[in-house]
Amino acid sequence: EAQVTQNPRYLITVTGKKLTVTCSQNMNHEYMSWYRQDPGLGLRQIYYSMNVEVTDKGDVPEGYKVSRKEKRNFPLILESPSPNQTSLYFCASSFETGNTGELFFGEGSRLTVL
Amino acid sequence: GQQVMQIPQYQHVQEGEDFTTYCNSSTTLSNIQWYKQRPGGHPVFLIQLVKSGEVKKQKRLTFQFGEAKKNSSLHITATQTTDVGTYFCAGPSSGGSNYKLTFGKGTLLTVNP
Numbered sequence: 001e002a003q004v005t006q007n008p009r010y011l012i013t014v015t016g017k018k019l020t021v022t023c024s025q026n027m028n029h030e031y032m033s034w035y036r037q038d039p040g041l042g043l044r045q046i047y048y049s050m051n052v053e054v055t056d057k058g059d060v061p062e063g064y065k066v067s068r069k070e071k072r073n074f075p076l077i078l079e080s081p082s083p084n085q086t087s088l089y090f091c092a093s094s095f096e097t098g099n100t101g102e103l104f105f106g107e108g109s110r111l112t113v114l
Numbered sequence: 115g116q117q118v119m120q121i122p123q124y125q126h127v128q129e130g131e132d133f134t135t136y137c138n139s140s141t142t143l144s145n146i147q148w149y150k151q152r153p154g155g156h157p158v159f160l161i162q163l164v165k166s167g168e169v170k171k172q173k174r175l176t177f178q179f180g181e182a183k184k185n186s187s188l189h190i191t192a193t194q195t196t197d198v199g200t201y202f203c204a205g206p207s208s209g210g211s212n213y214k215l216t217f218g219k220g221t222l223l224t225v226n227p
Binding site: 033035040041042043044045048049058059090092101102103105106107108 | 147149156157158159162178202204214215216217218219220
């Protein structure tokens with residue numbers, strides 16, 4: 001089954017404790033992206049990747065890192081999480097570049113930073 | 115930077131009533147996409163519009179792309195409880211990179227059975 005898989009789905013952590021949210025897709029998609037969703041703010045893009053070893057900042061990249069060492073994986077790294085990074089995170093992938101193709105979203109990772 | 119505005123933010127209807135959400139961009143868009151997110155779920159792609167003035171239908175859903183390619187609408191005829199959710203439009207960001215997709219803040223639709 002074609003899917004985008006994120007882990008963990010839920011996480012409560014404390015300020016400053018490094019964490020990684022993994023994202024994997026099995027559709028051989030070139031494009032992958034991370035979004036955060038907050039009430040009243042909609043979906044905001046954090047980082048995106050057009051292919052292996054090619055990443056770029058979205059609209060809200062501060063406090064996040066990403067890497068794209070393999071085509072299928074695009075982990076989101078919070079080196080030193082802070083409470084303002086409490087949010088619902090979505091990973092998404094697309095066969096084409098992100099603005100011309102359908103985005104497939106993962107089920108989301110709800111992160112709480114205390 | 116580019117802004118994609120969606121109205122209304124919320125819409126509550128009685129089952130059977132029609133519903134429309136509007137999306138307006140500050141810049142001309144090469145295309146626009148629409149997504150639906152059920153409560154507690156993730157966004158799911160509905161459609162992409164590319165041509166000026168384009169109209170597409172999916173059963174009770176009608177999507178339009180404005181002549182100037184700066185606005186779009188989603189109309190649902192005779193809503194059902196299964197239509198509940200948040201509807202987002204999304205368009206590519208202008209200038210610089212073509213790979214950033216900017217989402218509107220969405221319209222939350224609730225349907226009273």
